[in-house]
Amino acid sequence: MIRNLFRATENLRSEMLTNAIALTHLLLDERTCLLRFVQRIVGNAANAEDVTQGLWLRIQRVDDHPPIENRKAYLYRLARNLALDHATADRRRAEVLAEAAELLLFSAEAVPDERSHIARDQLHHIAMTIAGLPERTQQIFALSRLEGLSQRDVADRLGISRPTVEKHLRYAFDAIMALRPDGP
Amino acid sequence: MNKNDGGNGPSIDEQARDWVLRLDSGDIERSDLEACKAWLASDARHRAAFERRRVLWQDLSMRPEIFSSPRAPRRSGRPRRIGRWLAARPRRTAGAAIAASLAAFFMIPQAMFWAAADYSSSAEILNVKLPDGSIATLDGASAISVDFGDGERRISLLRGNAFFDVRHGDPRPFRVAAGAGVTEDIGTRFEVRHAPDRTAVNVAQGAVRVSATAASASGLRLNAGESANYEGNGHVVKGRAVIAADVAAWRTGELLIDGASMGDAIAAVSRYRKGPTWVWADLSGTASVSGAFRTDRADDALKALVSEAGLGIRWLPGGVAIITAQRPF
Numbered sequence: 369m370i371r372n373l374f375r376a377t378e379n380l381r382s383e384m385l386t387n388a389i390a391l392t393h394l395l396l397d398e399r400t401c402l403l404r405f406v407q408r409i410v411g412n413a414a415n416a417e418d419v420t421q422g423l424w425l426r427i428q429r430v431d432d433h434p435p436i437e438n439r440k441a442y443l444y445r446l447a448r449n450l451a452l453d454h455a456t457a458d459r460r461r462a463e464v465l466a467e468a469a470e471l472l473l474f475s476a477e478a479v480p481d482e483r484s485h486i487a488r489d490q491l492h493h494i495a496m497t498i499a500g501l502p503e504r505t506q507q508i509f510a511l512s513r514l515e516g517l518s519q520r521d522v523a524d525r526l527g528i529s530r531p532t533v534e535k536h537l538r539y540a541f542d543a544i545m546a547l548r549p550d551g552p
Numbered sequence: 553m554n555k556n557d558g559g560n561g562p563s564i565d566e567q568a569r570d571w572v573l574r575l576d577s578g579d580i581e582r583s584d585l586e587a588c589k590a591w592l593a594s595d596a597r598h599r600a601a602f603e604r605r606r607v608l609w610q611d612l613s614m615r616p617e618i619f620s621s622p623r624a625p626r627r628s629g630r631p632r633r634i635g636r637w638l639a640a641r642p643r644r645t646a647g648a649a650i651a652a653s654l655a656a657f658f659m660i661p662q663a664m665f666w667a668a669a670d671y672s673s674s675a676e677i678l679n680v681k682l683p684d685g686s687i688a689t690l691d692g693a694s695a696i697s698v699d700f701g702d703g704e705r706r707i708s709l710l711r712g713n714a715f716f717d718v719r720h721g722d723p724r725p726f727r728v729a730a731g732a733g734v735t736e737d738i739g740t741r742f743e744v745r746h747a748p749d750r751t752a753v754n755v756a757q758g759a760v761r762v763s764a765t766a767a768s769a770s771g772l773r774l775n776a777g778e779s780a781n782y783e784g785n786g787h788v789v790k791g792r793a794v795i796a797a798d799v800a801a802w803r804t805g806e807l808l809i810d811g812a813s814m815g816d817a818i819a820a821v822s823r824y825r826k827g828p829t830w831v832w833a834d835l836s837g838t839a840s841v842s843g844a845f846r847t848d849r850a851d852d853a854l855k856a857l858v859s860e861a862g863l864g865i866r867w868l869p870g871g872v873a874i875i876t877a878q879r880p881f
Contacts, residue, residue: 389868392868393868393872396828396830396868396872400614401613401614404613408578411578460582464580464581464582464585465578465580467585468575468576468580468585469575471575471585471588471589471606472572472575472576472606472609472610473610486608486611486612486615491615491617491618494612494615494618495617495618495619498618498619510619512576512613513612513613513619514613514616514619516613518576518577518578518579519573519576519577519578519579520577520578520579521578530577530579534573534574534577537573538569538570538573541569541572541573541605541609542569544608544612545569545605545608548604548608
């Protein structure tokens with residue numbers, strides 16, 4: 369097993385296939401986002417790491433034929449399938465969570481969004497708005513957006529109820545949405 | 553706009569917001585999911601309101617810099633928020649989870665790079681002539697903003713390291729803000745090194761005054777060959793003596809590492825690499841390192857460090873280097 373992994377690594381340097389190179393780059397770029405996506409499906413960070421590393425190995429074996437039309441969609445689809453394979457205990461629940469995560473991640477065209485829609489000059493206003501929120505709301509918002517925890521995980525971490533977490537997030541979300549030029 | 557659907561229930565915008573949060577809850581049933589899809593399909597306005605919130609919500613998770621507000625007055629003198637949250641993260645035992653937080657360690661400094669920067673360098677050293685004739689030399693992967701007004705000549709070191717050769721004869725004080733503190737020139741050449749958790753000042757010639765908070769007027773006076781550092785807690789601590797000629801040795805293409813942790817040493821070398829460097833290994837057990845390297849041969853320096861620590865390295869196209877435990881995964 370270890371020997372095979374080494375061989376896979378060597379291939380990366382010399383004779384890697386076009387699709388595999390492109391997907392590896394994409395995986396590095398998307399790593400944080402992919403990890404969070406997978407974590408929503410499998411439920412915890414350690415399993416999510418396992419799945420993401422399996423994904424890494426899997427894409428090294430992707431052929432150049434046929435060419436992949438949309439590599440990003442392909443990568444997320446592969447991640448979802450590996451995550452569902454991993455979630456054997458409660459597969460139906462994992463399917464619901466995967467579908468919910470995809471609804472949040474993908475636009476109506478079923479393609480993951482490009483990042484960074486927020487204009488750079490808005491970042492400062494958003495940062496100031498967050499800094500002006502109550503401490504508890506800031507903390508919950510950071511656990512959700514910065515660390516990528518689900519509401520349920522935030523609630524467990526802080527020992528409060530999930531609806532309470534949702535209430536804080538709603539408050540923060542409304543405050544930031546109100547900054548947008550196109551209104552709340 | 554879509555404030556209300558006509559009735560007394562929640563507006564379309566409020567419903568859209570609540571659906572986004574519900575999808576993100578980690579606690580959703582099949583029936584909720586079907587209800588959400590039906591709501592989205594029933595009216596084009598529903599889909600539009602949902603899309604705007606969904607995209608914003610996703611974006612907010614990709615923008616760690618919104619959790620620090622370096623220019624907000626009420627934050628001065630306090631640790632940067634982002635540092636606090638990351639530090640507060642409980643240590644997880646799974647090696648993979650540690651690797652994830654180490655990777656974040658390299659990514660976040662990039663992301664914290666504010667739109668405010670006037671000058672920034674990538675892998676190479678950059679000399680900047682300031683409006684008063686002073687010279688700022690930026691180390692690799694560093695950034696400053698320049699704000700010269702009637703009362704002062706102010707530089708903010710946003711990221712990385714910079715060396716200042718200050719021109720005299722200008723009555724306005726020359727100040728460098730980094731982290732929570734400020735260094736004021738008293739006729740000199742000096743270096744400021746800004747890491748997320750700590751700022752260090754080394755004086756090559758003349759003297760400076762270092763204050764750990766933007767507000768305090770006093771501070772610690774440093775002469776040539778002296779050094780000091782501060783964190784976010786309002787105290788300046790005098791460091792050990794430095795050899796004046798070695799201050800900011802990176803200006804001449806040399807990188808001196810003296811008893812640094814392996815993580816700091818890798819970060820220092822990575823500054824000069826053209827591609828990103830990732831650490832997927834636990835460095836906590838590795839010994840500290842010392843050495844002299846050439847900044848124009850950063851890949852060789854990285855190889856030397858990694859082999860000394862008994863770690864592995866894999867090179868990917870595009871200059872990506874990934875440092876792993878010797879046994880992959």
